Amino acid sequence: MERSLVYLLLLIGTLAITYVVQAQSQQGFISLDCGLPANEPSPYKEIVTGLQFSSDATYIKSGKSDRIQANRESDFPKPYRTLRYFPEGIRNCYNLPVEKGRNHLIRANFAYGNYDERDISPKFDLYLGPNLWSTIDFQGRENGTSEEILHNTTSNSLQICLVKTGTTTPLISALEVRPMGRDSYITESGSLNLYFRTYLNETKDYLRYPYDVYDRRWIPFFYKDNWTQISTTHDVDNSNNYNPPKVALATAAIPTKADEPLKFEWSNTEKPDEQYYLYSHFAEIQDLRSNETREFNIVWNGGEVISDPVIPDKLVISTSYSPSPRTCDKGECIFQLTRTNRSTLPPLLNAFEVYTVIQFPQAETNEKDVVAIRNIEAAYGLSRINWQGDPCEPQKLRWDALNFSNTDISTPPRITSLNLSSSGLTGNIAAAIQNLTQLVNLDLSNNKLTGEVPEFLGNMKTLLVINLSGNDLNGSVPESLQRKGIGLLFEGNPRLSPPGSSTKRHGRSILIPIVASVGFVAILIVLLVLFLVLRKKRSSTVKVVHPSSSRPAVNATSANSFDPSIEMKKRRFSYSEVMKMTNNFERVVGEGGFGAVCHGTVNGSEQVAVKLLSQSSSQGYKEFKAEVDVLLRVHHTNLVSLVGYCDEGEHLALIYEFVPNGDLRQHLSGKGGRSVISWGIRLRIAVEAALGLEYLHTGCTPPMVHRDVKPANILLDEHYKAKLADFGLSRSFPVGGETHVSTVIAGTPGYLDPEYYRTSHLSEKSDVYSFGIVLLEMITNQTVIDRNRENSHIAQWVGSELNGGDIAKIMDPKLNGDYDSHSTWRALELAMLCVNPTSANRPTMSHVVIELKECLESENSRRNRSRGTDSLNSSEVSTVIDSGMFPQAR
16 A cells, blocks of 8 residues: 555544543643644644644744645645745754653654645655654655654653755644653664554554544554454453553454464565564453463564464453564565464454664753753844754754764764854853853854853863953953963953953953063073073084973973974964964864864864863873874874974963874774774774884884873774874883883773783883784774673683684674684784783784784685675565555465
8 A cells, every 4th residue: 555545544534533432631742733823723622533732833933834725625634734834944843842761652744735836745854853763755645644753752852853955845734742651662772663553453443542542543454355353342451551542452353264374464675674673462352162272473584483472361451572673584574473283263463563663873962051052042032043953963954153072973962162253142141151061162252241251151161262352241350260271352341351450451352371471580581591592502402301290380481391392393383373273172073181172274274183181181291292202203104193282381282183084992882973894994904003003113213112002092084094193101112131111100991011010111012912902802892891791801701702712702793794714813813912911922013913914814805705706696676665554464
């Protein structure tokens, strides 16, 4: 049956429903008649179902109202005769109140009805929060269409958005949300997209509210050639988590031939890997004699028994469901009930629901940030057409004036930049701004703001830049804004004075922290600089003065700062240049121990990543200086290159080449929207990372030990080329007779060489150990330390699993067995050599490189051999897909 016809029946089928005397409660229901004119009563009772429909105007701030053509109104129930269409903006969203953490039935209904007299077929996207739900295409569906899901809400606000994707205008007729019963329709992951929901009856009556307390739509279906209908006049107890309509349970289908199975079949060759959840509802509605038994198995895909034998209870509901999703054989799905050997009666089925899994992977923007920005919007009376839906995602629909950090798709994005410059703001600086706790950049310039600069701005630990210029603020800048690292601009506020000032200063811009111009200190500094210059002229070599481990608490031009080499001076950027290249730190792309990482551009085109040292960073000036020092003298294609650095007062920043594909950790986990990389790519990354370490160990003078090798420090460019990063802990090690250098222990737990930890003796073999741990991660995709494992450390776990000799239990299951077993065994043996507790027994990085290259050659040979046999041998699969609303029942 064509899906458009099915939806026509869904829209008009409720006319066949008769009233139920005892009306059900509609508590928690949201029933919106979209586009209901203001001159029509709201709410009103829909005459067939008794549902209370209201105007949608309360829940959306955009769009226009219209009606389908008058000559077609009789084809549709009242809620579908009006519509809201959206000629302006790309994304227009409903914002609905729901109960967080509860399953909801969400149904969106669309009827075009040639309302615009253009006889077109609109096509647009439907979003649930930041995620694509469906594409609505009216082609071939002149009578309308509908989308229905069961979704567990993650916040108290549900955002349903229509997104324009072409030249046609999005529209919607009705929107319905129903809270579902608890402990029902539970999935391993994702939400449930309705495939079909049917009760087995020869009638033509559709069931929904009030027969169904959750207003699910039940389509009657019966295969007369092979089935026989049975029924009862008794009341059937439907009290379980699913609570299907009693009317649906009062009838059932049994095979006409008692020895045959009761079978449903459907085809979905367009999506052969689709996952399904099945819900079968049974109730015995016949009077069985003492010698009669009804018992049957539920069988999937023609042979897999997926439940214990079912014996339906007399006049009481039983529901069998899938705890895990199921897939079909090449898109051909077969569900059947087969009688057991001890059964004297054929199987029966009263009602049947099938859903497909729909994933909504992108996390919504942090709920507290959303509340804060909504309060800011309300405080200033802002009305922006694109401030609808999720502020951050999808990226192409992000709200203007905001920027975000969202390196991991499963982690809620945070607002890091708010730019309301020249937005006509009046009144005080909104208190809700302080609730944006990850804000880096705040621009409120060129407005009409009044009042004093609030103290809370100085207490926002992440803020780097505050621009308040061009307003009418008064009083004095709070002392809290003298916190080191904040850039504050407030020129054009005639009545605003800098902190600690008793006089008003006009037309002025300052950068906090303010360095006091004390004459005596200034003279000393000038004399000291002259002394150093004269001293350097007398010296035949350039000398770098290494600072202590903590950052000097004086101006960078003092004697305590290091004296940069000529090469370092060429790559030195001022803080104002850093602000310019990052557009005032507008786009935060990550966070690390050092601080925020911002995207920037140099020379108008070269992309860079700018690491900013935050005041709360666990890494200090010593690590900053070490990283600059190392990267200025190492040059290798598998080491991230340093574009420059900033060392100005308390402002420290490292400017790297931009590596766009994230780090290895993200790709192993599949988080942050990253693909799970194949075994061949993993081996190539391992080779390249090993080459970078080999260069540090043998190609540098003096040689270097990285000291922090881990997947998060292996970055991948657009071609998945590996580049080692983060050299803040790197150290030179001796050459000649000595084999190690004694240092304070540093590194990441789990990757730390146990011998180095025990003795404080650092050598290049410490990096070999860490690299071995990384290689084990690439092979297994297990966490390095897991307290829930009997052997918590990954090296111990792999060692115990090796005793079984089954590499499939060790390899990452996400690889799905797609690897050369010879290369995996060899790589595994190499990794275990690298993590030997005794450093003398570990290979050198040069040996590691040779071994890994041979592993890669073996894997590539396998892939080249398989390419010749990978072409399709089967006959071409038809692309015609069944409507999905009705199975083929036999």
